[in-house]
Amino acid sequence: MDCHLKNSTFKEFSGLVFDQTGVRIFYRDEWVDKLKITLDAYSVAVSEALTRILSGSDLKVSEWYGDLVVLPGGGLLAELPAYAQIADKDVLPVKKKEAMTASEERYLTGRGSGVTQTIIIGRPGENVANNRVKALGRVIDEETGEPLHFVAVYITEAKTGVVTDVNGFFNLTLMPGTYNVQIEFLGYARKKYLFEVYSDDSFVLRIRKTAVELKEIVVSGERHANIRAKEPGFDQVSMKSIKTLPMLMGERDIIKISATLPGIVTVGEGTAGINVRGSSSDQNGFYFNKIPVYNTFHLFGFFPAFNSDIIRDLSIYKGYVPAKYGGRLASVFNVTSRQGNRKLFTVHGGISPVSANLVFEGPLKKDTSSFLFSARSSYSDWILTRIKDPTISNSSAGFNDFSLGINRDFRKTQLSMFFYRSYDRFSLSDLNSYDYYNNGASIILGHNYTNALRGEISLAGSQYGFSTIDRQQPPSAYRHAYKMGHYEIRADFRHVLNEKSTLEYGSEMIFYLLDRGTVLPYGEMSLRNKIELGVERGIENSLFITHQYDISSRINLNLGIRYMVYNPVGPTSTCKYMEGAPRDPRYIEDTLIFGRNSIIRWYHEPEIRASLNFETDRDGSVKLSFNQMHQNLFMLNTITTVAPNTQWKLADYHLLPSRSNQWSAGLFRTLPKNGLEFSAEAFLKLTRNYSEFRDGADFLSDDPVETAVLQGNHRAYGLELYIKRSRRKLEGWISYTWSRSFIQVDGNHSWFRINNGEVYPSNFDIPHSLTAVLNYYFTRRVFLSSILTYQTGKPVTYPESAYYADGSPYLDYSKRNFHRIPDYFRADFSLTLEGDLRKNKFLHNSFVLNLYNATGRDNAYSVYYRTQNGMIRSYKYSVIGVPVFTATWVFKLGNYVSD
């Protein structure tokens, strides 16, 4: 406990003790009324504090069943049943059933840190039948009043753990009795509780941030999370955990950091989009507080489209995906923001070479309602003007983003609203210009029907759009604007049946509205045709249920099914091609017209999701999973990365939804003594109806999209190794992934083949990927961190021979992706100097010095050939081929830990 008292009464002291630790002190007023207490101490054990206070008086303190008794003269007699009876009647609401264990006792009387607080759940006598108790708990930050997500609550006796949800809730089903409970959450003091469980009840646990346990990078919420979490292929990155990692130009990117975990890669700098388990980047679903976000990056992918300062954590499902999520084949990224301080108004911000950001938060109604506002804007043009090339120095680029979150707790209901906008623009000299935006809003209404049944209704809408002006050549100059909408309503229920079974069920309905826009001539000189690319609509309805079942305390099964019905709907018209003929405009036989709201096709199929978690011993587990997914929309992308003007396309009359089966198996092990954690996972993912593009596909032309898209099979497999060391002077993690990713497009007509129907590596087939994230703490306030990345070069198509035509040499290219660019290596370092760690201060400063690409390696982004003046020249293109040094100043009101 912390104690700062001056001339206080003993009553105030004992109240403080009870508030902080839950330890009761029994005394009579007349014994202590003369005491004046002055004590200033941090993290002092209660018994020690009491002994110090009482020294000099004739009172003695004794420990009694977890509480303390103050008696004049001698200490408490070891056995005094009568006294206990009296105390029971007078003070204690319930009768204790068990005495504390020796270790619990030690927490009270021994070391200063860690004091056990007793939580009483229910009332004795209410549960005559001695039924299992269903309890609903909630974990809240003591200082800010914010509910906490992903807090691990571990019940020692039951050998089970639960993790809190977004609103800080967790469910327990326990037999009446007394349990030792541990709570662990990164950045917070580890806390132990004694749960006295009588009958159904709800309760709140308050935990407080710690400024002491600074040196900690925890990627999976808790040390034992790997063993206990029931879902293989699940990762969680909390913003606090990446506070210490190197940044580029002062921007911290939680999504790029996820690429340091096994199975996730980015193919070089400036690539918007990441590849999970050998899958294309459009197979990842990003949700920001339930708002689907279709473009998660600013400025060519160098910066995240989210303000890092409001993000609390990111959870990634890449192996087993619970049935409540669907619609993407490779992964689900859930980004959750903080909810805002419920007790105090605070402001913080940061200034980096490219952007400035500001966060403002505070209570709307103390303890029950809060808001969180963030704004960020760039001023990066000055960097571009310093570059010699006139094309670049005459360019400009910029971005901004805003968000506002409002949360409110009613008695049993929680309401959250979240609004989000991001905007990007850049113009390349007078050649072309782009801008794009995400707009989104979500409203989530959660309700606890009973202590064992919680429901959530959410409404989310998101719009993504871009516009391009291309004026490289006045006669063919054009502008094009694209926008898409994703509107969904969903209901989720979580029903704890008993201590072995939990059901999660619900439904989801999504309406997609894709306005592919119109290509319009730009400028008076332009002769460009006006081309209407059309509007597409689709409705995706899903029902899902998951049964989480503990077969034994060591074996846990998650079995889920999701049934999805997808309908592309009219009004639209579609070309019908001659039977068996290529889908080429020349073979159009007929045009099918679909009226408003008429259903064009029915696509429906069940998806099975299963995972089995077997705890081999206290420190290890084996996990198996099988996962089926469907995806109804994909990107029209002929380039290897994601350009800002990449269109999305719905599955339609000709193009089928893609579907995948994924098998994975994993081995997890912790070595708590060494602070080590280890995992190995293997996966195999088979995808059908994977969309690839014909050579020279042009999605701004008159031709229907299906004339440029071919669907084939995709196969990815790999092995992921991960080792982590935490809570040491040198800590961090190393991940290594071996994986392959192949595509085969082999239709029954040569038109329907790519690469002659032979298997070829995908653009993101990266066999070896090794990442090391290492931090070294010189002191608590000065630390060096590093990220080292090595990857096999990505596959490319290279020329294999040269020949002459019309007097000039030309190149003949290899089969698709037959070669690779040179391997990628990069080392980033950052040195952080934190301001002092005083708890009570107005402003906290930190300075971060960053070195990006320290070795200055000229990593090839691509290698290509051009024929110039009749000579074939080869070029290597690097995005950042030099070390980049930046210094960032971060300030915030409050101390180091305040958000």
Add this chain to the structure above:
Amino acid sequence: MASPVSDPLFIPVSGCAVRISDDKKNQFAMQESQEEPGVYEVYIDSEHLTPGKSFKINIITPDGTSIQSDFDRMPPCPDVGDVYYEIDEIVSQYTGQPEKGIRFYIDLDAADFTSRFFKWDITETWEYRVDYPREWYYDGTVHHIYPPDYSRKVCWLTQRVKEIYTLSTTNLQENRYSKFPLNFASSHTSRLIYGYSLLVEQAALSEEAYSYWDQMRINGTGLGGLYERQPLSITGNLHNMTDPDQEVLGFFSAETVKSKRIFISYVQGLEIEYVGYCTPVLLEHGFAEITPSDYPAWLMGDEDNFYMVLLSDDCVDCLFYGGSNIKPDFWPY
């Protein structure tokens, strides 16, 4: 024949039997050129060359491989529109520095034509001069040519611009295009000093031929960058009939070609920054510095005297730069 990428070579195949046939079953056997082995030519009477007809080619190589093309239809070609230039600046691919010059443009008006696919071949010719006439030389003794020999002082260089210029008007409302950019002539070369002529040959192509050349253009120039695209795997219209699995590179096309020539003697407002390659060498140790392999060694001088200054070929022989000292007949002065 194809060659390795690292060492691109023109490897002609001599001794093939080549014939062109049209869709009316007329056949025209081609003859191999005497001067350029591997180049085959035939003169076809214009009565067989009406736009709208299709042609194909058959080749039998000396080792007996038979190669055949698809038929390619020959579309009619509109007249060449205005060709003009503007002063422009590019970043030099050699020095990385900006350099000025002129960019040529062409207007296309094919409103009365059905052809939608065009290709331009550009041939440039310019006059250049070396710094000195041939007057004095040393080959053991000093000789004086009088009057000085000016025949190697002025030359004309003609070369194809090795870029592909293709245009499709299918995405445009009208079959017209203005200011289509062509080649760039830099002020850092000898091109724009004494006169420059540009021959524009405009061909109307079939869609297949256009797509072949346009893909070649994209592969040759359009790759690289942050948002790079895949190189295209380009298939021509030639097939190996003997071994169908063997790929044949290239494209046989039947094109109607119209041409236009423009001439530029002086570019207003453009400063020429060409310095030339001639560096006279002072013979500090006299003729001893000249070896017989240098004979005839040209010397600087005037009507009466020579100086001990050696002029290498790049100072006195314009043929050294690859041009011809015979004035082209289209040269206006």
